Structure formats: structure tokens, C-alpha cells
Amino acid sequence: MLIGKNIQLRALDRDDLDDLHRWWNDPELWSHMGSRRRLSGKEEIDAWLDAELDKTSTQEGKTLAIVDPDGELLGTIWYGTYDAADRQTLVGLYLGESDQRGRGHGQDALSTLLDYLFNDLGLHKARLMVLATNALAIACYERCGFKTEGTLRDHRFFAGRFHDFLGMAVIAPEWRKAAK
Numbered sequence: 001m002l003i004g005k006n007i008q009l010r011a012l013d014r015d016d017l018d019d020l021h022r023w024w025n026d027p028e029l030w031s032h033m034g035s036r037r038r039l040s041g042k043e044e045i046d047a048w049l050d051a052e053l054d055k056t057s058t059q060e061g062k063t064l065a066i067v068d069p070d071g072e073l074l075g076t077i078w079y080g081t082y083d084a085a086d087r088q089t090l091v092g093l094y095l096g097e098s099d100q101r102g103r104g105h106g107q108d109a110l111s112t113l114l115d116y117l118f119n120d121l122g123l124h125k126a127r128l129m130v131l132a133t134n135a136l137a138i139a140c141y142e143r144c145g146f147k148t149e150g151t152l153r154d155h156r157f158f159a160g161r162f163h164d165f166l167g168m169a170v171i172a173p174e175w176r177k178a179a180k
């Protein structure tokens with residue numbers, strides 16, 4: 001369990017399946033994520049949960065549940081595989097319900113994850129890709145110390161057209177300096 005200011009990050013469990021199923025199939029949520037997500041059945045998500053719960057090494061990456069102080073599931077946050085040389089990983093997150101967004105939970109969850117990645121796992125860099133029009137997410141990432149490293153023009157095709165993405169990243173020394 002990782003403790004943030006107003007949220008906690010915990011391991012996923014089977015009771016999360018219904019919420020995950022709803023969110024994985026929510027077009028409003030996926031329109032912000034910038035991917036061509038196809039509809040996912042409960043069996044598929046269950047198999048994904050199995051694989052997630054079977055992971056034994058931190059180097060395999062992990063998806064964690066974002067929960068409020070009452071234990072209510074708000075969304076998920078993840079980091080990807082990394083190697084011992086580069087010590088960099090891809091991160092991502094979402095809050096499932098739109099009325100939970102813009103209230104600081106994303107910043108809280110991401111800062112809590114970065115603290116774990118940089119201070120506990122000893123990673124050096126966290127990076128992500130975000131739809132260039134996703135102003136709320138970009139503001140959240142900037143609050144967490146992420147800087148734009150470049151624009152990936154016409155990077156993905158969905159909803160009938162190409163979309164630009166931003167590559168953003170934060171490195172541990174800068175993050176520690178900003179956190180002081």
C-alpha cells in the first residue's frame with residue numbers, strides 16, 4: 001500500500017472487476033486516453049487480472065488501484081517494465097468517473113507513484129505519451145514535474161483522423177528538487 005495525501009495506491013483484487021469492466025468499455029474515458037480500445041469482456045479482463053496478480057518482480061511493471069480514504073476505487077495507475085541500466089519506465093493513469101477528475105486526485109496518485117519509483121525502486125526517469133489536446137492531463141503531469149520532450153505529429157489514427165501526441169517525462173533529480 002502506498003499512501004498519498006488524499007488517496008492510496010493498493011494492489012488490484014478480484015472485487016475490482018466490475019468497475020474495471022465498466023471503465024474499459026466507457027467511450028468517454030477512452031476518448032481521453034487516445035487509443036483505439038475495443039470492447040473488452042469480463043473474461044478478458046479477468047485473464048488480464050490473473051496475469052497482473054501473478055507478477056512477482058517489480059521489474060515486470062505493475063498496475064495499482066487508486067482508492068479514496070473510504071477504500072472506494074477511483075481508477076488505476078501503472079508503470080511498465082524497466083531494465084537495470086536505463087532505469088526508465090512508462091507510466092499512465094486514469095480516474096474512471098468524470099466527476100472525480102480535476103480535484104487533485106490524479107496529481108496525488110502520480111506523485112505517490114513517482115515517490116515509489118524514484119525513492120524505493122531507484123528509477124531515474126518516468127515517461128508517458130498524452131493526446132496533445134488533453135489539457136487536464138497535461139496540466140496534471142506538469143504539476144508533477146513532467147516536461148514536454150517532443151510532439152509526435154499525426155501519431156495515431158482514431159475517430160476518423162490523425163492525432164498529435166506529446167512525449168513528456170520527468171527525471172529523478174529534477175523531481176527531488178521540485179519536491180523540496
Ligand SMILES: CC(C)(COP(=O)(O)OP(=O)(O)OC[C@H]1O[C@@H](n2cnc3c(N)ncnc32)[C@H](O)[C@@H]1OP(=O)(O)O)[C@@H](O)C(=O)NCCC(=O)NCCS
Pocket residue numbers: 029032033075092093094095096100101102103104105106107108129130131134135136137139140143
Ligand atoms: C488525467 C487525469 C488522471 C488527471 O487527474 P485529475 O485528478 O483530473 O487532475 P488534477 O486535478 O490532479 O490536476 C489537474 C490540474 O489541471 C487543472 N485543470 C482543471 N481543469 C483543467 C482544464 N480543463 N485544462 C487545464 N487544466 C485544468 C486543475 O485545476 C489542476 O491544477 P491545480 O492542481 O493547480 O488545481 C484525469 O483527469 C483522468 O483520468 N482523465 C481521463 C483519462 C485520461 O485522460 N488519462 C490520461 C491519459 S494520458
